Amino acid sequence: MNTLANKALEKYVDDHTSLQDEVLRKLERETYLKVTQAHMVSGHLQGQLLTILARSMNAKRILEIGTFTGYSGICLARGLSEGGKLYTLEVNEELEEMIRKYFEEAKLSDKLDLRFGNALDILPEIDDTLDLVFIDADKGNYDKYFELVIDKVRTGGLIIADNVIWKGKVYDENANDKKTQVIRDFNKKVQDDPRVENVFLPIRDGLLIACKK
Numbered sequence: 001m002n003t004l005a006n007k008a009l010e011k012y013v014d015d016h017t018s019l020q021d022e023v024l025r026k027l028e029r030e031t032y033l034k035v036t037q038a039h040m041v042s043g044h045l046q047g048q049l050l051t052i053l054a055r056s057m058n059a060k061r062i063l064e065i066g067t068f069t070g071y072s073g074i075c076l077a078r079g080l081s082e083g084g085k086l087y088t089l090e091v092n093e094e095l096e097e098m099i100r101k102y103f104e105e106a107k108l109s110d111k112l113d114l115r116f117g118n119a120l121d122i123l124p125e126i127d128d129t130l131d132l133v134f135i136d137a138d139k140g141n142y143d144k145y146f147e148l149v150i151d152k153v154r155t156g157g158l159i160i161a162d163n164v165i166w167k168g169k170v171y172d173e174n175a176n177d178k179k180t181q182v183i184r185d186f187n188k189k190v191q192d193d194p195r196v197e198n199v200f201l202p203i204r205d206g207l208l209i210a211c212k213k
């Protein structure tokens with residue numbers, strides 16, 4: 001289920017969001033043509049939100065967990081300040097060519113630190129202070145990702161988790177599968193966590209934004 005179920009509203013929202021540029025349009029199109037599970041791509045509205053959040057906080061160090069074809073990575077990197085860097089972690093090496101091609105087209109290659117492997121193994125190697133973390137990989141590990149990054153995030157920095165609505169299943173009392181329960185548990189954990197202040201945004205498949213105190 002689309003959280004902006006009303007198509008007219010969806011169009012209106014899109015019409016009042018800065019336009020998607022040619023690089024992102026091409027990347028989204030190529031993803032849908034060539035890659036399985038293309039619906040995982042963040043897309044225009046969410047991508048624009050990520051750019052604006054990163055830019056407004058003058059981010060210098062951003063970490064993304066789950067690069068996929070690079071859509072959200074490009075959006076985040078666009079919000080980086082001068083000399084900034086995006087660490088982005090991806091387990092599927094087959095995506096490398098496409099990711100690098102589009103970062104090149106977007107003139108963002110100098111900001112890209114792309115690392116392949118299991119994020120759980122790579123995260124302890126990242127020794128940096130982070131302004132923003134975007135968690136968008138395997139849902140079963142969201143809790144672990146949160147714990148592995150929280151001490152690296154500066155005060156006032158953000159941890160943003162994607163897909164926290166899980167196609168509406170998190171608030172459907174009849175949905176009791178394991179993945180849905182894992183996401184409910186993660187959402188509750190963030191809500192109860194005294195280290196952060198948080199807001200749950202029902203955009204696309206849901207973003208949970210936690211600001212470190």
Ligand SMILES: C[S@@+](CC[C@H](N)C(=O)[O-])C[C@H]1O[C@@H](n2cnc3c(N)ncnc32)[C@H](O)[C@@H]1O
Pocket residue numbers: 040041042043065066067068069070071072073089090091092117118119120136137138
């Ligand atoms: C939802 S997609 C990411 C979408 C991307 N952020 C975007 O908006 O375009 C999730 C990605 O996480 C990757 N992934 C899954 N488990 C992972 C892990 N343990 N470590 C690193 N990447 C992982 C998948 O291969 C997939 O490309």
